[in-house]
Amino acid sequence: MPVFKPFKASRPTRDKVGLIASRTYETYSKAEREARLDHNPFSFLHIVNPGYKYHKEISGPQRFNLVKNRYEEFKEDGNFIKDKKPLFYLHKIVYRHQTEFIGIVGAASVEDYEQGVIKKHEDTISEKVNVFKDYLKTVRFNADPVLLTYQKNEVIEQISQKLMEQRAEYEFTTTSRETHYLWLISNEDDINSIQKACQQTDCFYIADGHHRSSSSIALKQDLEKANSKHTGNEAYNYFMSYLIPEDQLKIFEFNRLVSSLNNLDPESFLIALDEYYKIENRGQDYFKPSTKHEFSMYLEGEFYSLILRKKAYEFTDALSELDAQVLYKTILSPILGIKDLRNDKRIAYVQGQKDMAYVKGAVDQGDYAVGFGMYPTSVSEIKTIADEGLVMPPKTTYIDPKLRSGICIYEF
Template sequence: MAKIKPFKAVRPTRAIVGLVAARPYQSYTVNERESRMDYNPYSFLHIVNPGYKYDQVITGEERYKLVRNRYLEFKEDGVFIQDKKPSFYVYKIVNRHGQEFNGIIAATSAEDYEQDVIKKHEDTIEKREKTFKSYLQTVGFNAEPVLLTYPDNSVIASIIKETQKNHAEFEFTMTYRDTHYLWKIDNGSTIASIQNEFDQMKTIYIADGHHRSASSYLLYKDEKIKNANHNSDESYNFFMSYLIPESDLVIQEFNRLVKDLNGLTKEEFLIRLDSFYRIENRGPVPYTPSKPHHFSMYLDGEFYSLYLRKTRYSFNTALDNLDAQLLYKTILQPILGINDLRDDNRIEYVNGRHEMITIKSSVDNGEFKVGFGMCPATIKQMKHIADEGLKMPPKSTYILPKLRSGITIYEY
């Protein structure tokens, strides 16, 4: 049963929340980061990039300590304040395309992660898990929720809708034209009603944030061992999450670009492909696949459609049915020689926000030799793969909403 808990969030003041909120650090180019930090002293980027103050690149434990210092300075200067009562936070995002996301920010259980009540569908990298765990232990806070999804629930939907009739604590629009709203729920009976609904859910699913949740779990294990008076209620037993209903989740595809044909000529490559796919030349006009197990390919100035020859492929598990796995097993690995999708520098990924024209231009400029487009995975596929205890290949899904850092902060 899924256990969630209200918490006393540390939040920016209403007047400057739009200036504080930031995308994940890695999503900015160096120039973007520097520009924002040059002209916005309130940006959360100043906290996570403390070396900027000294015009130095600082790494490791020294950086973590300085992150902690910058965070405390933001609190001392009144940029951040902490709520006095444990609360749930109804959070709404409306993006520039008119897509709307409604959910609840809450503390979710590390024990649920351990016991597979919170299910995973992606592999994590151990080194990244441990690095972020050390970061959390030193800085003492987490500023970006894990994105979790749950089956649509009429009671929770009604509470969210009723809460949104009130004046929002926050309402601000980012430069990406995403508008964010936040309401606080600190009424005991409403909190209990929400907890009761989640308590009846056998499973909830990680949509985005597998490394953050894995690192929080490692932190929980460490702190539990160190605490002789551990009672399962300490803050380290939980991690901050944004929980949204499955119907609000948007899954887009990641398309693939490959730098060479693994020593094959164009003609040899097409002949090898023919054993797995029925191939049709679609000419120079961008072409997008229309159904599962159907890919588009751009090669040497022309688009192709690839239709799977199903006699050449066995569907034995939920993972086998995933297009990202299918592409890997029939083309990327056996023909193009790409075995490690995480570390092979011959392959890159383009998320579904970019149309096939991006694939075309990346090949036409000579940086890549061939590109592949696919249909997005579904929430049903994601859940089936997680339920079978399997893991998707990296970059199988590009999931919306994308969250901002520094809007609600969970302290350990």
């Protein structure tokens, strides 16, 4: 029975929202980021990249304090307003006039995450969690919701459809050709109905945002210790989330690139693969996996299909069924000697929207020796991994939607 609460968002004025909203800082190339900072004084990037004002790279606690200052300046300049009562926010995203994502922005419970009512499928890096915790503790706001998913609920669906018949509070299109709509859910009956519908759900699943969720736990623990009057109702007991039905998620694969064959020549490498795979040389024919336990490979200017020999590999649990784990157990670790998927510099990950053409180009340029194409992981696989308390290998899924920073801001 997960808790999902409305909150008082700080959000851009209607005339500024399209200028303020930005992708997350890391998704921009240096040239893209500088162009937006140079030509758009309202971009949220000015808040999260405060060193731009001083033409200097700034990090650590000094950056955190400057982020807080820039945010306060944006508010003082009238670029943000704060809602007077707790609301939910219906956010619809349309990609290139085709794919639609419709979800609700609200506050999820840290305690639910601690108790396993909000389930995870990825591991986190403690150093990264602590850095973001310290950042949150300083700036006292969160501008990037965690992507949570749940089984479609008819009550929430009806409320959403009814609301979308009205004029949206926000409607703007980005240079990436995404169109965003935001409606304020202010009717008390609708708010109560959404909360009751969530409480009738067994659990939520984290689709994207594991580090942000874990940082919220660490933040809550720190602030609770420092607050002698802690009640459990404080804003730091919750974290901003975008709740979306699981049938709306779009899951792409992460393909793999490896820089060397671990001192093997291509022929010896192919012979080693034969223990686990039926191998077919596809020559120049572009090949993409069409089912689980099938991989594409690009080596020495040619495509190959690799089909797992089921009798040569033992399936023991949901993790062992994952293609990312199969590739690790049969090729990356035993043949190529890659034991640490997170830190080994020989392996790189390419999200599947760039497809095997990108992998081919990277190998042809000589930057990598071999590339592997994956079949996308399914929602049911993610849920099974989470239900069994298991952890996926790094870069197993690339999930849309990707949410913009600065549309709704959660203060605590």
